[in-house]
Amino acid sequence: MATETPLKGFIGESIKRKEDDRFIQGKGNYVDDIVLPGMLHMSILRSPFAHARIKSIKADAAQAVPGVVAVVTGDLLAQHKLAWMPTLSGDTQAVLATDKVRFQGQEVACVIATDPYVARDAAQLIEVDYDVLPAVVDPYQALEPGAPLVRDEKEGQSSNHIYHWEAGDKAKTEQAFARAERVVSLETFYPRCHPSPVETCGIVADISPVTGNATIYMTSQAPHAHRTLFAIVAGLPEEKIRILSPDIGGGFGNKVPIYPGYVVATAASLLLGKPVKWVEDRSENLISTGFARDYHMKGELAVTNDGRMLGLRVKMLSDNGAFYADAQPSKFRAGLFHIVTGSYDIPAAHVETDGAYTNKAPGGVAYRCSFRVTEASYLIERLVETAAIDLKMDPAELRSKNFIRPEQFPYTSATGFDYDSGQYEKALRLALEKAGYDELRKEQAEKRKRGELMGIGLASFTEVVGAGPGKHFDIAGLRMFDSAELRVHPTGKAILKLGVKSQGQGHETTFAQIVTEELGIPAVDVMVQEGDTDNTPYGLGTYASRSTPVGGAATAMVSRKLRDKAKKIAAHLLEASEADIDFDHGKFFVQGAPSKSKTIQEIAFAAYTNLPDGMEAGLEGVTYYDPPNFTYPFGTYLVVVDIDRGTGQAKVRRMIAVDDCGVRINPMIVEGQIHGGLAEGFGIAFMQLITFDEEGNCLGSNFTDYLLPTSWETPNFETYETVTPSPHHPIGAKGIGESATVGSPAAFVNAVIDAVAHLGIKNIDMPVTSDKIWSALHEVGAAE
């Protein structure tokens, strides 16, 4: 083969990630790498109890330790009206506890010292006198009359009930159920899990006592939104706040909320006139920062005997912990959970949701998920599996029969979502073909005769990402648009500034490639800047797979703005009419005379040196993009497991993943996102669990108890694609960061259930651990 010219980075080219040079050399710059002159260190004293009244806090001994500068308590914060802060779901959350503690690990006091060791030693010397109260850890019990009241400080809050929210058409759904030949039901629990980024959360707050300028380095997935919230909550003038979100070692939703540690460190810097650093340790991250899921769900599917879905009825109770702090669009109480009809054309659906306070950590973040679509996708895909068992139908055939068909798009679902595009059958067929589905079914039948357990699990998920149309979706009132500012320098190199913020997703490469596609500037020449609120345009940040759908669209649109101007300059340089100028891969040429052309680099130079009369100099612009709709990535995952009847171990033999995220900008990065998400989905399905004992003690407070899968455990992932562009996105891309975490848990669990359903086992809740599988087998007399 001939020598290939180096790739420029056009869409579809797997160029290497520009950011990796510094990461693989260990030269990233994370919050904990920030060291400022005179910087102090903060350590947090946390509650050992899940529920206890604070009688007194004595800090004398801590204060007396050499090196301790200050001890901050809730009472001190209360004097500055900072003891409580608002949450992203319109509730309040204690910054430092004043009246009582409401979960184990809650922030009680902070020590600020000259060195982090001293701060930690001194925190242990603070004496807190607690009056221990009965704790409530189960959301159903929390709603019983007489349950311990978690939020007794809230006016008018006489129970632990937080919200009731419904979607869909109740009457129409009841009619569908009345007509149904059969009702399939499933009660399942999506357990509390945790995003657990490798880098924990942290901050360096530096407020100058002279200028009042607040420079805040912070592990933030949404630096602009955080700036505004800091301004509102702390009363700091917004023009003086600069949030810097440097390299981030994974976010997965965990770095969307504002945590008490950020607030105290900032207040301490303001009061002490010195920079204050706080970086939490692993246990602090696991026990106090945003958890995910914790949804108790009941789904019922009305079907005909031949497998036609007529209606879906869902009831969900959410365990929100001590403060309702779900990170979600403000008009929605259970995020986008009502997307629960999934990939299926179900004419009627009704979803009822409730939330309850318990004595557990707050959170409810969208862990690699677009606002609870993960729970929704899990429920419908498990419910379809259950229907296949009840109807004795092949689960692939049942799905096929009920998919929204390609010609039905744009499709409005029974709960009100407008699906943009999809070819669900095509993705399913590809997965079945690549797996050799028919052969696998034969093998399964033969094995079953010998008493061996083998299962094949499917999930044909649909995601809903890229929030959002700003008129319906906002975070704390801020409309969910995003932005891109592009400046092309005279030498034809460029800087692209974005409102989103990478945490490892490869933005510096992907977004540069959009500029390459639209303007022809090689990706290597496009510097991507994010995470500095003084130097990037306002945006809502990176979560819910929204960067490519929204920030990527903004990048394409701003590039097109510049291209329009470049055309004018090209016309001027080529002495042609603008209408006669065509553009292709970085070249502007006169129609019909391709040799008469100017490169984007030549035009960039002219933008500063040789302009048509009356034209403003420079080649730059900014675009704020408010998407007209969500995008709806989808796919089919297929898992094959073998189960050991003696130990209950489920070994995943194969994992086939067909993803359709529309147009793939950098296919290698897309693959990387899928691999990461599948690994996390595997962990959620098989091993992850944050449990609490009856007293509310957290039993998953470190990585010995809360398990993260590695390459040792995870199976080989066989990935494939179909491409169905989004019709409303400027380049047809849909977002891929989260599909695999959303879609894969159900596929893993369905595979296990498929292996044991003939024995009468229809459900095992996640995590599907070996002991649970064995116990289920043992109960039906099928264990070794």
Add this chain to the structure above:
Amino acid sequence: MLPAPFEYSAPETMDEALDLLDALGDESKVLAGGQSLIPLLKLRFASPAHLVDVNRVAELDFLDEHDGVLRIGPLFRHKAAERSGMLASKYAVIAEAARQVADPIVRNRGTVGGSLAHADPAGDWGSVMLALDAEFVLRSKRGSRTIRARDFFSGPFSSALKSNELLVEIRVPAADGRKGGSYLKLERKVGDFATVAVAVHLQMDDGKVKSAGIGLTAVGPQNLKADRAEAALKGRALDDATIKEAAALAAAAAEPKADNRGSVDYKRNVVRVFTERGLRRARERAQGGA
């Protein structure tokens, strides 16, 4: 990692180390590979006043076999055990356990002796040494003594080792004739402690069991030796019925507790299943091996 303050010494010789331990008494803690101790310091579950780091004491790192005894130095690392051809060919239970200890990073640094001295009931080496009927040499400034593995462990994280003593040598009766072993471990992920593990060491003579050793991991307050199962095998041909009988006795010997890893019944069943499978695997090795 922000541990509580501690003093640190790194002696170069065994005598220096023993002098230090004698002088410091209960205030001290020996640091070998550190794979259990460092996490405890990090979590402040342990806050010893003084760490005695023995990693520079070269004379504590050895492996040899002579005069009918296999001798393992306490600083012998898991990784070295995993890579030893001699262990692989003669002591299958050691080789198979070695490659299942924690994860490769821990194995590079962690030591066999450190793990035994830590006496974690979920530790792998205790069961292996019980199956092999090993002895440990414990030395202090005041002298040395030898104790059988079965008398060494006395409960969770507690053993016969005194605060002024170092575990200086592990002695295993050399395996001869037809022998085989196995270590079957159930873990939730690589690097996790065992939910259950079973160590088996067999010596066969003329088609009959000359000696059998079975050690159980993570199903009691300490690593357990399944004496009755071992006795049931001795002198008998290893047919399936005998194996099943021994496996049932091993399961009966287990004293598991329910936790996030599983119920009592589950763990006991895994002991039975692994004893059966482990004995079969050891039998195959004994039949195939020299």
